[in-house]
Amino acid sequence: MRFNKLDLNLLVALDALLSERSISRAAERVHLSQSAMSNALARLREYFDDELLVQVGRKMEPTPRAESLTDAVRDVLVRVEATISTQPAFVPAGSTREFRLLVSDYTMTTLMPHVLARVYALAPNIRIHLRPQVAHPERALERADADLLIIPHEYCSTEHPAQTLLEEQFCCVLWNESPLAEAPLTREAYLGAGHVVVLPGMGQPALEDWFVQRLGVSRRVEVTTYSFAASTQLVVGTQRIATVHRRLAMQARRHEPIVMRDVPLHMPVMHQTIQWHKHRTADAGLAWLRTQLLEAVAQMDQATLRV
Missing domain, CATH: 3.40.190.10 (Periplasmic binding protein-like II)
Structure with missing residues (x-):
């Protein structure tokens, strides 16, 4: 099928090329041979009168024209996929x-x-x-x-x-033998303790860390982890504190030697x-x-x- 002289099948190839930035990986993604994908790229270059992808060292990089097409092409394909795949009814069983x-x-x-x-x-x-x-x-x-x-x-x-x-609310988790667990957790004790902090590795801080930063206070971060679930275990045997989701803490408390305390700061609800x-x-x-x-x-x- 063609639209304004463009074979619409080429949009699928273009989307794969812009996403993978590799002829071989794009070919694999849409189940074409490498030669067929190379041919598709040649036809796309001719149609748009632009190189679209250029070799830079060992990688292929999109041209400014290709960058401007990326979101538009993906949006068109998502619209088509959603229209075709959406059924009027869904029968779970x-x-x-x-x-x-x-x-x-x-x-x-x-x-x-x-x-x-x-x-x-x-x-x-x-x-x-x-x-x-x-x-x-x-x-x-x-x-x-x-x-x-x-x-x-x-x-x-x-x-x-x-x-x-x-x-979801946040709470503090401490080892049940920590001296900090023997008394109410004050703001001073919280800010003076070492902390286990989650850095999820998605280019953004964990929400609890973001909330604390917005309060204008700083913590002494002694351990970082990418795992929310692991943070409750990493305080065991130490005097450190982890600030975690309350439901996660309640689940961890069933099988870990920890206690829960309220956060002595004004933490918003997640x-x-x-x-x-x-x-x-x-x-x-x-x-x-x-x-x-x-x-x-x-x-x-x-x-x-x-x-």
């Missing part, structure tokens, strides 16, 4: 659909076991792929690399719809949010999965109260 979710290890540890159990009971043939958080997570939606993001509201894009999944692409609002499967996520939160909190 008979579905074999795959859903891709970007989640932190906090969400994976606390909520996802409840989500997976619930989804399996209703739709046993559905596949769930959990992917790690990345910098600029909205790009994963726009590139169709993810169906849903589960992220703090502060990291959401204003370009796409979002829904609050849960509210609003954990579900976000999806604006062109996929009518997707009945995603609407169903969002409902399962919300209901799994209620199940998670009921289970926590029983312990």
Whole structure:
């Protein structure tokens, strides 16, 4: 099919080339031979009268014209994919659909076991792929690399719809034999202690660290980790403090020698949010999965109260 003399099949090749910046990887991504992808690039260069990708050392870099096309081409393909794949109804019990979710290890540890159990009971043939958080997570939606993001509201894009999944408070976790655990945790003791801080590796600070920075105080950071779940274990045997999500701390307290204390600072509440692409609002499967996520939160909190 052609539009303004452009073979629209070439847009798929262009999207892969701009994303992978490699003829061989782009060919593999769209299941073409390397020679076929090279031919597609030659035709694209002729149509746009631009090199699009140029060799710089051992890498291929996009030209300014290619940079200007990247988001537009991806948006067109996402629109087409959403229109074609969206079904008027979604039948969970008979579905074999795959859903891709970007989640932190906090969400994976606390909520996802409840989500997976619930989804399996209703739709046993559905596949769930959990992917790690990345910098600029909205790009994963726009590139169709993810169906849903589960992220703090502060990291959401204003370009796409979002829904609050849960509210979360922060607390302090200490080793139960630490001298700090023997008395109320004061602001002075908190700021004077060594801290375990999470740096998720997604180009942004963890939300609790961002909140603390906004309060205008500094902590003595002695340990950093990329894992929220591990932070509760890393205080054991020390006099350090980890400031973590309360649900995560309550779960960790079941099997780790730790105690919980309120943060002696004014920490805002975290609003954990579900976000999806604006062109996929009518997707009945995603609407169903969002409902399962919300209901799994209620199940998670009921289970926590029983312990």
